[in-house]
Amino acid sequence: MSAVTRNVAIIGHPVSHSRSPLIHGYWLARHGIDGAYGVRAVAPGDIDSFLAAFAASGLVGGNVTVPHKEAAFRACAARDAVAEALGAVNTLWLEDGALHGANTDVHGFLANLDAAEPDWARALGEAVVLGAGGAARAVVYGLLQRGVDRVVVANRTRARGEALRDTFGPRVLPIDWRDLGGRLVGCRLLVNTTSLGMKGQPPLDIDLSPLSPDALVTDIVYVPLETPLLKAAKARGLATVDGLGMLLHQAVPGFERWFGVRPEVTAELRALVIADLKAKGQLA
Numbered sequence: 001m002s003a004v005t006r007n008v009a010i011i012g013h014p015v016s017h018s019r020s021p022l023i024h025g026y027w028l029a030r031h032g033i034d035g036a037y038g039v040r041a042v043a044p045g046d047i048d049s050f051l052a053a054f055a056a057s058g059l060v061g062g063n064v065t066v067p068h069k070e071a072a073f074r075a076c077a078a079r080d081a082v083a084e085a086l087g088a089v090n091t092l093w094l095e096d097g098a099l100h101g102a103n104t105d106v107h108g109f110l111a112n113l114d115a116a117e118p119d120w121a122r123a124l125g126e127a128v129v130l131g132a133g134g135a136a137r138a139v140v141y142g143l144l145q146r147g148v149d150r151v152v153v154a155n156r157t158r159a160r161g162e163a164l165r166d167t168f169g170p171r172v173l174p175i176d177w178r179d180l181g182g183r184l185v186g187c188r189l190l191v192n193t194t195s196l197g198m199k200g201q202p203p204l205d206i207d208l209s210p211l212s213p214d215a216l217v218t219d220i221v222y223v224p225l226e227t228p229l230l231k232a233a234k235a236r237g238l239a240t241v242d243g244l245g246m247l248l249h250q251a252v253p254g255f256e257r258w259f260g261v262r263p264e265v266t267a268e269l270r271a272l273v274i275a276d277l278k279a280k281g282q283l284a
């Protein structure tokens with residue numbers, strides 16, 4: 001490689017399953033950019049020292065995935081407003097030798113819905129979010145930022161929903177999982193952020209009959225692409241958006257930051273990632 005090659009990597013533990021090298025590699029080739037996007041597996045015990053010495057790592061930037069997003073947040077000298085709101089960083093870069101961070105998960109979630117259903121947020125008074133983990137934080141924040149009046153959070157462990165309300169304020173309404181049915185009456189946006197429905201996990205088995213006929217149902221799980229939830233929604237004639245687009249769209253701002261070109265989420269890229277998932281036996 002030439003001396004000017006810009007090296008970026010996904011940092012996680014484990015990280016070998018990551019689709020980020022495929023996504024960024026596609027854009028690097030498409031734009032003819034002298035860059036490389038690799039993988040750095042960093043164990044939890046090593047992440048703080050790795051990030052503290054990031055400027056000496058040979059990388060000009062990186063993505064951060066589970067379980068290091070909070071460590072990345074702590075390690076940054078400066079962060080964007082979304083990262084500050086979420087307490088988690090998934091995108092790193094260097095400025096004058098200092099580590100900077102952003103969180104692009106919110107962008108990924110919103111841009112995926114915008115691309116599939118441009119009017120999804122219009123006059124949306126309430127949304128129902130299932131789950132209250134790390135992914136839910138990004139989803140809830142994104143919905144509030146987009147102007148949804150109230151975000152109902154149903155989670156198996158109610159205290160985690162309450163923690164989201166404590167963070168984001170009274171427009172977040174935590175409810176018990178068993179009260180979900182009543183809350184779905186007339187619901188126009190339902191988002192699954194739990195791991196239910198993921199390959200190897202139990203399905204998310206809820207009755208969708210109370211939802212509004214114009215409801216949109218979306219799942220951040222993308223293995224399988226059509227989760228049991230999305231399949232049931234389609235069977236009822238409801239609009240659906242699968243979770244793969246969130247993965248693709250969250251990658252856009254980082255690529256632009258590191259390589260100076262805003263890349264596009266194309267049908268070709270989506271097909272490439274689906275083919276890779278199939279080749280690895282993860283999708284039928």
Ligand code: ATR
Pocket residue numbers: 130131132133134135136155156157158160193194195196202
């Ligand atoms: P992530 O960062 O991907 O959101 P997480 O923080 O582990 O991952 O959150 C997983 C979410 O799936 C949580 O909302 C979790 O509910 P709890 O907070 O009660 O653990 C939810 N989840 C996982 N398995 C579940 C199950 N069998 N039934 C209901 N909810 C489940």
